[in-house]
Amino acid sequence: MQNSFSHERYQRQLILKKFGIKAQQKLADASVLVVGAGGLGCPLLSYLAAAGLGRIGIIDDDIIAIHNLHRQPLYATVDIGNKKAIVAKEKLKALNPEIIIDGFDLRLDESNCLDLFRSYDYVADCTDNFATRYMINDACVILDKPLIYAAVSQFEGQISIFNFPDTKSGTKTNYRDLFPQPPNDGEILNCEEAGVLGVLPGIVGTMMASETIKLITGTGKTLASKLFTFNILNNQSLELQLTARPETRKLIPADETIFRNTSYEILCNRNGFDLASEEFAKLISGKNTTVIDVRELHELPILEDINHIRIPMSILSDHLGGLVSERIVFVCQSGIRSRKAAGLLSAIKNPDQQVYSLAGGVENWLIKKQILHHV
Amino acid sequence: MEIQVFGHLAEIMGSDIITIDPVPDTETLKEVIGNQYPALNNIEFVIAVNKNQVIENTSIDNSSTIVLMPPFSGG
Numbered sequence: 001m002q003n004s005f006s007h008e009r010y011q012r013q014l015i016l017k018k019f020g021i022k023a024q025q026k027l028a029d030a031s032v033l034v035v036g037a038g039g040l041g042c043p044l045l046s047y048l049a050a051a052g053l054g055r056i057g058i059i060d061d062d063i064i065a066i067h068n069l070h071r072q073p074l075y076a077t078v079d080i081g082n083k084k085a086i087v088a089k090e091k092l093k094a095l096n097p098e099i100i101i102d103g104f105d106l107r108l109d110e111s112n113c114l115d116l117f118r119s120y121d122y123v124a125d126c127t128d129n130f131a132t133r134y135m136i137n138d139a140c141v142i143l144d145k146p147l148i149y150a151a152v153s154q155f156e157g158q159i160s161i162f163n164f165p166d167t168k169s170g171t172k173t174n175y176r177d178l179f180p181q182p183p184n185d186g187e188i189l190n191c192e193e194a195g196v197l198g199v200l201p202g203i204v205g206t207m208m209a210s211e212t213i214k215l216i217t218g219t220g221k222t223l224a225s226k227l228f229t230f231n232i233l234n235n236q237s238l239e240l241q242l243t244a245r246p247e248t249r250k251l252i253p254a255d256e257t258i259f260r261n262t263s264y265e266i267l268c269n270r271n272g273f274d275l276a277s278e279e280f281a282k283l284i285s286g287k288n289t290t291v292i293d294v295r296e297l298h299e300l301p302i303l304e305d306i307n308h309i310r311i312p313m314s315i316l317s318d319h320l321g322g323l324v325s326e327r328i329v330f331v332c333q334s335g336i337r338s339r340k341a342a343g344l345l346s347a348i349k350n351p352d353q354q355v356y357s358l359a360g361g362v363e364n365w366l367i368k369k370q371i372l373h374h375v
Numbered sequence: 376m377e378i379q380v381f382g383h384l385a386e387i388m389g390s391d392i393i394t395i396d397p398v399p400d401t402e403t404l405k406e407v408i409g410n411q412y413p414a415l416n417n418i419e420f421v422i423a424v425n426k427n428q429v430i431e432n433t434s435i436d437n438s439s440t441i442v443l444m445p446p447f448s449g450g
Contacts, residue, residue: 039450150450153382177428181419183446196449243427
């Protein structure tokens with residue numbers, strides 16, 4: 001069924017020869033999920049709503065803070081402390097009551113991602129961290145969903161459209177064709193750490209809106225399989241043709257079950273829990289460090305000559321509340337489960353508590369211990 | 376030979392346009408800039424030649440437009 005729209009509201013774009021009533025109808029019938037209602041999300045959401053996009057989803061679990069306002073003009077000073085997804089929904093509803101707006105006050109994760117994406121035609125990545133960016137990319141590849149992507153850094157922005165055939169070659173590319181693996185933790189600073197001029201995400205987010213509208217209506221040339229970069233300091237722009245890498249698909253979870261069991265937080269080591277063996281040796285020789293082995297009780301070798309307690313991963317969540325030492329180091333066989341454990345405790349820990357994961361696990365520690373003892 | 380660099384790579388390399396002695400291909404380019412700027416060896420970035428992303432070793436000369444593009448994360 002075709003959604004109806006007010007001709008008066010969209011009159012200025014309806015009279016465009018390259019747009020018109022057909023394009024407007026395509027917008028009215030389309031749905032877009034915008035992940036992140038921050039610097040990029042605000043302009044994208046505003047222009048999509050204003051243009052008459054039929055159904056817009058907003059997902060964000062963040063709260064409006066005063067330092068958001070310089071680049072997130074959907075929000076006013078009186079909105080500080082309120083939920084972005086809820087306030088954005090209200091503002092967009094006031095802007096255009098003729099369209100459907102869904103507000104999701106929650107964090108996108110591996111368990112809700114696929115079902116949410118499935119109920120929209122397009123997804124837009126307006127997030128601010130690599131863990132979520134790789135998760136969104138992989139989910140879109142698995143579901144074969146077109147993805148409008150953008151990211152900013154200080155004075156520069158990048159925009160592309162992934163999973164949509166390039167008009168010339170017909171090939172589809174995705175974020176992992178550009179950057180196959182997430183960068184090392186701390187390698188790339190986000191806006192919080194590096195700063196951003198407020199107008200930059202405004203320009204880039206508005207370009208995302210323009211690309212989304214072109215993509216949906218088939219108007220003009222889009223950035224499918226192209227990476228557009230813009231620098232607001234010198235007004236230079238650059239458009240690169242992307243190339244599909246043969247190995248990319250192998251890096252993405254093969255199916256939905258594997259996707260749901262992937263931890264993108266751990267993959268991107270976003271929280272930086274990893275502790276090198278040398279640092280671990282120092283910590284355990286001092287006081288106030290509790291070492292917790294999260295391997296199951298049958299797993300070998302036993303961690304000898306280190307005071308530790310064993311709380312297997314299978315029952316860890318029941319015991320997290322009791323872990324109150326000043327410094328806690330989780331260990332496991334190879335450092336993967338212990339990182340997950342550190343992530344779990346980190347979510348509920350008190351602010352003064354330090355939480356680590358022994359990098360490389362017991363296996364690596366036993367090798368390093370020999371070397372350290374001989375130094 | 377001129378290279379245009381973007382994002383934080385410009386901070387690492389000291390400028391958004393770098394001049395190096397001519398190299399025959401992109402693999403040699405990586406080696407040369409990696410020696411000159413060791414921080415680049417642990418960093419993800421894309422090399423583009425004449426506005427095309429390069430995924431295999433590609434011949435370059437003085438007339439090539441060479442770009443180094445890192446990922447951005449901000450939103």
